[in-house]
Amino acid sequence: MNHTIVKTDTALKGEGVRAFITSLVIAVSNCALYSRGHEAFDEFTKKCFSLLQGILKDRLAIMVIDNELIVNNNPLREGIHISNLIARFKRKGISRIDILPGVTQNEIGQLIADIAETGKTMKSYSHIKTGTVDIQLSNETGSDVAQYGSFIDIEKIKGIFHSLIFKQLDIKDLEEVVLQFVAAFKKESNILKYLSLIRANSDYTYTHATNVAVLSVFQAESLGISQELLCEIGIAALLHDAGKIFISKDILGKNGKLDEKEFAEIKMHPLQGAWYLAKIPGLSRLAPIIAFEHHMKYDGSGYPEARLNGGKQHIFSQIVAVADFFDALRSTRPYRGGMDVKEIFILMKKGAGKDFNPFLADNFISLMHAVLTK
Numbered sequence: 001m002n003h004t005i006v007k008t009d010t011a012l013k014g015e016g017v018r019a020f021i022t023s024l025v026i027a028v029s030n031c032a033l034y035s036r037g038h039e040a041f042d043e044f045t046k047k048c049f050s051l052l053q054g055i056l057k058d059r060l061a062i063m064v065i066d067n068e069l070i071v072n073n074n075p076l077r078e079g080i081h082i083s084n085l086i087a088r089f090k091r092k093g094i095s096r097i098d099i100l101p102g103v104t105q106n107e108i109g110q111l112i113a114d115i116a117e118t119g120k121t122m123k124s125y126s127h128i129k130t131g132t133v134d135i136q137l138s139n140e141t142g143s144d145v146a147q148y149g150s151f152i153d154i155e156k157i158k159g160i161f162h163s164l165i166f167k168q169l170d171i172k173d174l175e176e177v178v179l180q181f182v183a184a185f186k187k188e189s190n191i192l193k194y195l196s197l198i199r200a201n202s203d204y205t206y207t208h209a210t211n212v213a214v215l216s217v218f219q220a221e222s223l224g225i226s227q228e229l230l231c232e233i234g235i236a237a238l239l240h241d242a243g244k245i246f247i248s249k250d251i252l253g254k255n256g257k258l259d260e261k262e263f264a265e266i267k268m269h270p271l272q273g274a275w276y277l278a279k280i281p282g283l284s285r286l287a288p289i290i291a292f293e294h295h296m297k298y299d300g301s302g303y304p305e306a307r308l309n310g311g312k313q314h315i316f317s318q319i320v321a322v323a324d325f326f327d328a329l330r331s332t333r334p335y336r337g338g339m340d341v342k343e344i345f346i347l348m349k350k351g352a353g354k355d356f357n358p359f360l361a362d363n364f365i366s367l368m369h370a371v372l373t374k
């Protein structure tokens, strides 16, 4: 009797992904033998490109996490091509490549050449983004706990950021952690004292996100905003920079001024964050709005240039923008020390009415003043 094995779509897709990765590695390995423009190089690129067509839907996210190659959230079983690609990622100092719909054969050719060439840094193209999985879970939990006190479950926040990159964000965890610190405002009047203890060695990704969330909820509460909305603002503020997971780590941590091209890539994070968060089921609609608008200015300038709501920044985005500005300047970064609070207030006053809602800037300064002089 003949048995026909019917393969599911997922199984076929898994095979397709594996075939693409294999052909990518073969193309990269052969790149050393042929220059770009050589017929053989074109053949390899063409093969890769055609295999990609069968598997590319929303995006193809290729990541290396803990020595494992993960493509669109599915780990690929071991194999010579897989380990070769992991080693190449490591040599290049990258841990993820995102290939977006609309990618051209020429871009795939450029990607192959970039991976193959030793010493060459990876570039991003319109439909190919290279960078790092920007979350490194620190082992120094002791100092973090001391830093935030018991009202913020920093371990849970680290977990949330880890799950963010796998698109497996647990809304329940997110709600729980925000409810916890919103409730703490009622009990602990001097909650912000913890924020002044941020260490330079803490992971900026989640400490910044946590600070912005706390500072946003703090402002919102002072304005008499309802408890339910406070939680939504806290959640959205925690995720305001989610789009940075798509930006290369080299650019994010660059020790110096960004060039025009690098700044253009950074400027994509509000749009990428909004696009990403809008697709997470059950997440507050405020999250993509705030992610999209947090670098817009009160007067309609800033970025992105595309505007929602006739160019007017949502009031909650204005709140987050104030918190974001304060925390970004106060934190110590690889390229500069943290700025003195008084200097930040001077800059904030200067920007009132132009960069910031003047009422919110004033309110923030007096709230912080009251806390810091307690």
Ligand SMILES: [Fe+2]
Pocket: 240, 241, 269, 294, 295
């Ligand atoms: Fe941002």
Ligand SMILES: [Fe+2]
Pocket: 208, 212, 240, 241, 324, 328
């Ligand atoms: Fe930010």
